Amino acid sequence: MTLLTVEDLRISFGDKRAVDGLSFALAAGGSLGIVGESGSGKSTAALALLGLSGGTVSGTIDFDGVDPATVRGSQITMVFQDPLTALSPFHTVGDQIAEVYRLHTGASRKAARDRAVEVLGQVHIADPARRAAAYPHQFSGGMRQRALIAMAIACRPRLIVADEPTTALDVTVQAQILDLLDEVRATTGAALLLISHDLGVVAGSTEQVVVMRHGKAVEQGRTAAVLSAPEAPYTRALLDAVPRPTSRLFTPGEPLLRVQDVRKHFPQPRRGAFRKPPPIRAVDGVSLDVHAGETLGIVGESGTGKTTLARMMVGLTAPSSGRITFDGTDIRRRQGRSVQMVFQDPLSSLNPRRTVGESIADPLRLAGVRDPRARVEGLLDRVGLSASEYDRYPHQLSGGMRQRVGIARAIAPAPRLIVCDEPVSSLDVTTQAQVLALLEELREELGLSLVFVSHDLAVLRQIADRVAVLKDGTVVEIGPTAEVYEQPRHAYTKELLAAVLAVDPAEARRLRTLRS
Template sequence: MTTSETILTVRNLKVDFTTPDGMVNAVKGIDLDVRQGETLAVVGESGSGKSQTMMGIMGLLASNGVINGSAKYRGRELIGLPVDELNTIRGAKITMIFQEPMTSLDPLYRIGAQIAEPILHHRGGSKSEARARVLELLKLVGIPDPERRIDSYPHELSGGQRQRVMIAMALANEPDILIADEPTTALDVTIQAQILDLLKSLQQRFGMAVVLITHDLGVVRHFADRVTVMRRGEVVEAGTTEDIFERPQADYTKMLLDAEPSGHKPPVADGTPVVLSGQNVTVDYDIPGGFLSKASVFRAVDGVNINLRQGQTIGIVGESGSGKSTLGRALLRLTNAKGRITFEKREITGLDRKAMRPLRRRLQLVFQDPYGSLSPRQTVGEIITEGLFVHEPQLSRAERDKRAIEALKEVGLDPAARNRYPHEFSGGQRQRIAIARAIILKPDVVILDEPTSALDRSVQGQVIDLLRELQKTHGLSYIFISHDLSVIKAISDYVIVMKDGKIVEEGETDAIFNAPSADYTKTLIKSAFTADVAA
């Protein structure tokens, strides 16, 4: 890579948060430079401070956060810059793709209007011109049927589709620096490659710098020019991508490079009792008509049959929008569905909310977006013990607190975390809080919707080991929904592959990965493991 102009200079940057347990030093005086047209990857485990560094530079810290030091964009100091002046830079010259798209998109506005907002603010022009640009962007980032989706609300899109909307919004004004915070976290492997190719082509066309915050080292190796490795708020190593991957110096960097989900779960015996089943499960969504369009029905899940046995882990894979998350919610009676759903030989399809309530503690769900599912107004302790008020009201406050401590320890968090709020944690830490909230009730079945998507590889391994141990100890049954095939391979003993709401292939894990029969399954596996081998 040829030497180019440094356009962002960060020196002695510190980010601190005031908490009930004292000051938390999230970023401890780091230095870094971003050069025009390059890709700088900032990597590290959850809680390393990589996201808070960029949030601080953008002036987006939580109210209890304080930033000190210097961050100069083309010689102009950003730290302490008045909001009205900062707004002329962020959204136009420096933009950011956030890790949790559902919390960044306004649920009350259509996605087309939200993407158009920065275009109109920074470029001006008519609404019709902005709409044309929005359609162009939606096509670029791979949103299916963009003419219809432009008028959709965020909740009508899958997690991966919402992430692509965020990418479209960030690219709208062709920024000088694009900060991408886990931009492919919610995307399946085939779309990951498309998005990264898109970012690379736009980067080359406009000379745009990209700061890539990620835990996916495979992406880093193929996409980044330079790498900065962070741990506990400090930079432990920095250099070219080749140097970091081929000649790492720090032990911590070597540990990150060696981390990869591993293990093998043997299948359960054929005669093992079925705990949760669905026959011909079908989910339809009504799509209202517009001025020039008729009302229609979108079939998200199309006649799916599934049988989950005690102690079994069924992995459900497929691209974004394949219906895998909708199927999980339907099995838990969290969305309306046709067909027959049975829990421990009792049909629950027609049960109302009151009749389902006693079963809720035994049927738990860990959501894909932990920040959106964690109340920002409650402490972590209040969040994870909330279910105990409903299902074990006889417990005293001390007993609930003891259970909270035990649950936090099980997911690898400091028990003192129960006195803090969700926004004080990284995405990976919030995901572990969400898992703690589910396991504190000691359920029989847990449906995990992308539970490791926000976690770095080393922590993914810890969570997988935790889930295995809980399953072994308590005989838990899991439905594990993910686009990450390496995780699915490590934790599942049975795999279901979905596309367009239907099952295209299913079978024991070894059979699916070693001898897939469907072309779609072959494509998914090739996309995932070709990158892993190259990395």
């Protein structure tokens, strides 16, 4: 039985056509993925199903014979991309779930509170009665996403719309959320509409897929058929952009950066009359070398100390103990701009009040270049941007363009080492492939060494010569990339590899079985 039918859906914002003639159908209890790059119209189409898209909407959206907007929140629910902004910071998680349940069912306060605790337990949040009294900021990113899923299933809906539910989550949490959505489908009978820019996300979680570009469906059909034998050139381009293992011969040079038994502990404040709690051991005895000309990958889940270690490598954070040297000199006493960093979020690392050209020019001015505009325009061209972007502001650029600006700023003072902290974690698959290719080109052309921090093992397998696996602030495994991936020794490394998403539906199901 068909539950949802969308025919010739068109959504316009002024003269901009965001969705252009989209049609698809979803069976009761079925699953359908909509994939495409940022700006393809997939999220706008999903919001239109709940009457939340805004703009001028035409076409037909039929939900089992009724207007879906009339059953929003009860029979159709949504899991939003960013749970921290979707949840109110002023109310407990349990109260927010209970409020949704009372609003749509008319239940008593006690029944609503009981239902909130019940669904938190269903999404595998430990001690749900206690955690229901916690606020969103007291939950991790994965727990907040679980809370949103709990809110979505509270009213026992027939359709769950999940809009990029795993974006920016680390690889194991991402796998857990996808496994949870699959479990919710199996236990509740709800249909699932999954929106993503990642083909690996939809491969193991959906039966049907729609590929969107510029607001139009360029291909649709059974997920296994579309991903194994795509017909549209754009679908093939998306598949080609998926990170794949590379094999290159690498002869390590002399150690350039040395990290020797480095620790970083953050003291916690005393709470009332209680004894002062022990410090947070963000990095706890890490030793490793970065060789000239190599790309060293550092992988681990959120909270394992990756970013803290990266900041210490460039001298932005002082270690509590241990020593970091660059070419034999303490990293905090080095002269010049020999080590640079590309940050995870280019929007927050660029000054919103200054043009991107002026931000790139800063390190050149510090190096004594009086009129750096010509040099900056050359750098913009080198990273694949137009020289005319010099006078634009960060908010006027796309995410991929902003990351290119961050890379241009990093290479401006001609460094010998660049530390990249999750530089592609929030980019769609094609933009991610472009940024990775750019970094590899620059490494070869400029003779750079790279440290590439990521939670995505597929990305590291493509770009890194060696990989260090970080857990609880310590390196549990380090070695050549192929060796770590094909013959992992530590149980944590094996767990990370089992959570990697595959674009082959059969392989995705095999990995899910392995995880369970």
